[in-house]
Amino acid sequence: xxxRTDLANAIRALAMDAVQQANSGHPGMPMGMxxxxxxxxxxxLKHNPANPKWPNRDRFVLSNGHGSxxxxxxxxxxxxxxxxxDLKQFRQLHSRTPxxxxxxxxxxxxxxxxxxxxxxxxxxxxxxxxKMLAAEFNRDGFDLINHHTYVFLGDGCLMEGISHEACSLAxxxxxxxxxxxxxxxxxxxxxxxxxxxxxxxxxRFAAYGWHVIPKVDGHDADAVSRAIAEAKTAGKPTLICCQxxxxxxxxxxxxxxxxxxxxLGADEIAATRAAIGWPHAAFDIPxxxxxxxxxxxxxxxxxxxxxxRFAAYxQAHPQLAAELSRRLSGELPADFAQYAAEQLQAVDSKAETIxxxxxxxxxxxxxxxxxxxxxxxxxxxxxxxxxxxxxxxxVSKEAGxxxxxxxxREFGMAAIMNGMTLYGGFRPFGGTFLMFSEYARxxxxxxxxxxxxxxxxxxxxxxxxxxxxxxxQPVEQxxxxxxxxxxxVWRPADTAEALVAWQVAVEHRNTPxxxxxxxxxxxxxxxxxxxxxxxxxxxxxxxxxAGELKAVLIATGSEVxxxxxxxxxxxxxxxxVRVVSMPSPFLxxxxxxxxxxxxxxxxxxxxxxxxxxxDYWRKYVGLHGAVVxxxxxxxxxxxxxxxxxxxxxxxxVVAQVKAVL
Numbered sequence: 001x002x003x004r005t006d007l008a009n010a011i012r013a014l015a016m017d018a019v020q021q022a023n024s025g026h027p028g029m030p031m032g033m034x035x036x037x038x039x040x041x042x043x044x045l046k047h048n049p050a051n052p053k054w055p056n057r058d059r060f061v062l063s064n065g066h067g068s069x070x071x072x073x074x075x076x077x078x079x080x081x082x083x084x085x086d087l088k089q090f091r092q093l094h095s096r097t098p099x100x101x102x103x104x105x106x107x108x109x110x111x112x113x114x115x116x117x118x119x120x121x122x123x124x125x126x127x128x129x130x131k132m133l134a135a136e137f138n139r140d141g142f143d144l145i146n147h148h149t150y151v152f153l154g155d156g157c158l159m160e161g162i163s164h165e166a167c168s169l170a171x172x173x174x175x176x177x178x179x180x181x182x183x184x185x186x187x188x189x190x191x192x193x194x195x196x197x198x199x200x201x202x203x204r205f206a207a208y209g210w211h212v213i214p215k216v217d218g219h220d221a222d223a224v225s226r227a228i229a230e231a232k233t234a235g236k237p238t239l240i241c242c243q244x245x246x247x248x249x250x251x252x253x254x255x256x257x258x259x260x261x262x263x264l265g266a267d268e269i270a271a272t273r274a275a276i277g278w279p280h281a282a283f284d285i286p287x288x289x290x291x292x293x294x295x296x297x298x299x300x301x302x303x304x305x306x307x308x309r310f311a312a313y314x315q316a317h318p319q320l321a322a323e324l325s326r327r328l329s330g331e332l333p334a335d336f337a338q339y340a341a342e343q344l345q346a347v348d349s350k351a352e353t354i355x356x357x358x359x360x361x362x363x364x365x366x367x368x369x370x371x372x373x374x375x376x377x378x379x380x381x382x383x384x385x386x387x388x389x390x391x392x393x394x395v396s397k398e399a400g401x402x403x404x405x406x407x408x409r410e411f412g413m414a415a416i417m418n419g420m421t422l423y424g425g426f427r428p429f430g431g432t433f434l435m436f437s438e439y440a441r442x443x444x445x446x447x448x449x450x451x452x453x454x455x456x457x458x459x460x461x462x463x464x465x466x467x468x469x470x471x472x473q474p475v476e477q478x479x480x481x482x483x484x485x486x487x488x489v490w491r492p493a494d495t496a497e498a499l500v501a502w503q504v505a506v507e508h509r510n511t512p513x514x515x516x517x518x519x520x521x522x523x524x525x526x527x528x529x530x531x532x533x534x535x536x537x538x539x540x541x542x543x544x545x546a547g548e549l550k551a552v553l554i555a556t557g558s559e560v561x562x563x564x565x566x567x568x569x570x571x572x573x574x575x576x577v578r579v580v581s582m583p584s585p586f587l588x589x590x591x592x593x594x595x596x597x598x599x600x601x602x603x604x605x606x607x608x609x610x611x612x613x614x615d616y617w618r619k620y621v622g623l624h625g626a627v628v629x630x631x632x633x634x635x636x637x638x639x640x641x642x643x644x645x646x647x648x649x650x651x652x653v654v655a656q657v658k659a660v661l
Contacts, residue, residue: 002292004221007042008034009276010077010289012249015069016272017282018090018097020263025091025099028246028259029067032218033152033183036242039224040181041074042292046147048299049079052107055328055424056147056306059110059126063119063153064183065100066261070152072097075108077285077293082106084283103422103450111422112450115442117160118415120180123151124166125419125428127178127237128395128404132375133425135400137324142313144306144324147177148232154183155193158201165412170237171209174397178237179228183218185246191257202241211236218242249276327373327425330509339370340503344532347495351524356517356557357459359498361386364429367502368392368402374506375420377404377430378457379413385431385459404428410436414443417454421447427506431457433465434474434516437481447512448486455505459517461491462611463646464558466519469636479616481514488586491516491610493542493560494524497583500535504587516557520639523561525581538587539599543567543579551577551657552600554620555609559628559648563609566653577657585620605660611648626656 011034019025046058062071069090075082082096086106089095096106100114110126113119127149134145157163170178182201186193202212211234213227224242231238247259250272264272273279280286285293314321326333333339343366352359368374368389378387388403395401406413410432417428437444437458447454463473482489488511490501498517505513525542527535534540539554543564555563563579570577580599582588588596600606606625608617614629621627630646643649 002288004035004038004042006289007038007293008221009249009278010285010293011037011070011073012276013273013278013280014073014076014087014283014285016264016269018069018072018087020266020269021088021282022091023263025069025263026066026261027069027264028187029064029154029183030070030073031250031259032185032244032246032248033067033070034248035219035221036152036181036183036224036244037070037074039221039228040150041078043225044228045150046302047295048303049108049296050300051303052080054303054306056145058147059123059149059423061110061119061123061126061149061151062101062113063123063151063157064116065113065119068097068099068101071101071109072106075106077290079294079296080106080108082108088283111419112446115446116156117162118443118446120151120153120157121162121166121412121415121443122419122422123149123178124170124175125416126423127170127175128173128416129420129423129426130177131173131175132395132400137320139313139317139320142309142316144310144313149178151178151180152183153180154185155188155197158182158199159197162411162415165409166416167205167210168208169406169409169412169416172397173395174209175237176235179231180237180239182239182241183244184241185244187246187255187257187260189257189260202239205239209236211238212241213238214241216240216242218244219248251275324425330424332507333370336370344496344499347499348527348532350495351526352495353521353523354495355519355521356492356494356498357386357519359492359495360457360502360515360517361389362495363499363502365389366499367506371427371506372402373425373427375402375404375426375428377406377413377417377428379406379410379430379432379436380408381432384433385457387429387431387457404430406430410439411443414440414456415446418443418447418450418452421452421454422450427453427455429455429457431459433460433472434458434477435460435472437477437514444481444487444512444514445484448484451486451510452512453508453510454512456512456514457517458514460519461516461557462518463630463634463642464518464520464611464639466639466642467636470633473634474612475630475633476613478516478610478612482585482616486511487514488512488584489514489516490584491557492583493555493557493581494522496524496527496532497535497581501583504536518558520558522558525560525564535583536587537591537595538584538589539580539582541578541599542581545576545578546571547576549578549601549604550575550661551605551607552580553577553607553609553653553657554580554582554600554617556582557610559609559611562648562650562653566650566657569650569654570657575657575661607653607656607660609648609653611643611646624660626660628653628656
């Protein structure tokens with residue numbers, strides 16, 4: 001008979017063999033958490049290896065992602081489409097088993113983890129999405145959305161500040177289907193953690209409002225199973241503190257940081273095989289153990305039962321069933337394009353002079369009734385970011401809703417949004433000041449890396465913020481956000497561009513968006529039908545020249561109006577220039593060369609204008625062009641005084657054009 005120890009040793013063997021073959025990796029965590037994995041994955045986890053996207057599956061997140069061979073071993077053993085040859089290609093170019101779990105590579109990997117702490121934050125987003133989707137769609141007798149989110153994490157995740165942000169909010173919101181296994185082995189890369197991590201973790205999580213199960217023997221799968229059963233009835237998010245030995249089974253390296261991030265070596269692997277009673281060759285899993293691990297039959301039965309429930313739900317609640325299916329597929333309503341066009345015409349006819357943050361709020365107000373999957377939020381700046389709308393209702397422990405008050409947790413907010421996006425059924429957006437995008441930066445990068453589509457709203461976009469001074473005035477942030485691969489960054493100049501930015505952001509399937517808005521009012525720039533359509537191309541000719549083209553002015557956001565005024569001043573001197581508004585360089589760069597050249601003709605001098613660092617614009621203006629930008633930090637003063645101080649004036653733009661001519 002196959003024992004639970006045999007099942008765990010299969011994980012240990014695959015982990016040490018794959019790391020040894022790759023000659024790099026982290027065998028210690030998979031070997032130390034193998035028994036915990038048996039308790040969860042062999043009996044408790046509700047999943048279907050034949051359909052990794054089954055909506056009602058339990059979610060599993062490996063927050064301590066360096067131990068990726070634990071997850072890959074489990075996926076292979078339980079029957080996912082991940083072969084032993086895939087495991088042999090661990091950490092190799094173009095393999096399905098990269099060094100850290102990456103979303104979209106191997107089936108069953110729910111999120112990309114690697115930067116410690118973000119996995120648990122993603123999981124909070126998943127658990128929150130489960131709670132909200134259940135509140136919206138479940139009906140009496142039809143618990144279609146009813147599952148758990150499980151997380152493995154280690155000391156490193158708990159040291160990272162994002163874990164405090166996310167887990168505190170999880171307790172406040174009462175995410176009772178979130179169960180976290182803490183690998184309490186006392187080891188990190190530098191050695192024993194007593195010199196740098198002495199937190200009382202159980203008390204910390206109890207203070208968050210979590211249920212805590214302390215001092216569980218992490219090498220007793222039965223004890224872990226009992227803890228899981230307790231967690232499921234706790235009525236709170238649960239932390240199961242599992243005391244383990246890193247590298248369990250390795251006679252000479254277990255319990256030390258030597259097993260953390262390096263192959264054990266051939267001699268130690270041989271000694272480990274003898275110590276754990278595993279005489280089998282590398283990557284060889286005996287048939288009885290492989291059969292005991294395989295979860296395909298159980299998973300298919302679970303999904304078949306759920307499909308029967310969903311069929312009955314379709315009969316009882318056809319409109320709800322159709323909407324749930326649409327939401328889970330990520331498809332927009334069939335008439336969205338027509339609706340978007342009508343909204344843009346309405347905005348153009350109003351021609352309002354307002355702050356683009358207000359224009360953003362108006363766009364949300366227009367989109368939210370059409371897109372119930374929109375879930376808003378802000379990091380304690382709802383009244384400043386203007387992310388609230390009529391019809392928004394706050395999410396709480398007691399009820400669902402469509403607006404999340406994240407508190408002052410920018411990093412946590414962004415990572416939770418990523419988790420909600422990965423879960424499906426929602427399109428989250430969250431706001432803060434552009435300056436504080438710095439706190440959230442790595443979660444933004446992870447969204448772009450995973451090719452998912454949350455929407456990040458950043459207001460107070462420049463020195464136009466004014467009196468709050470340089471600590472709150474973004475200078476380099478817009479440019480550096482644009483430098484993140486696969487990140488669409490919009491800085492609209494008026495209400496029409498703001499609405500199109502929102503429309504394009506919700507249409508993106510594989511690209512996150514940063515929408516950057518002003519604090520101050522911006523004048524509306526009149527447009528014809530073609531110009532309204534061309535906003536979607538990221539850059540377009542807003543004001544054509546009246547005579548022979550001498551130069552091109554490229555501008556974004558609040559500086560577009562400055563460019564228009566400079567064009568008029570230059571025309572009075574017989575110098576004819578065109579104004580190009582470029583709210584999204586990301587999209588402009590993806591247009592064909594014919595369109596790009598129609599907007600920015602070759603060999604025509606160019607001057608870019610943006611209240612931010614100048615270097616970004618060199619790729620458009622070239623060595624002989626000019627940039628009216630700001631390459632220092634700002635100052636505390638009223639916005640008009642600051643724009644004048646830093647050269648954002650008609651006279652300076654005119655002078656720069658003359659200089660390049």
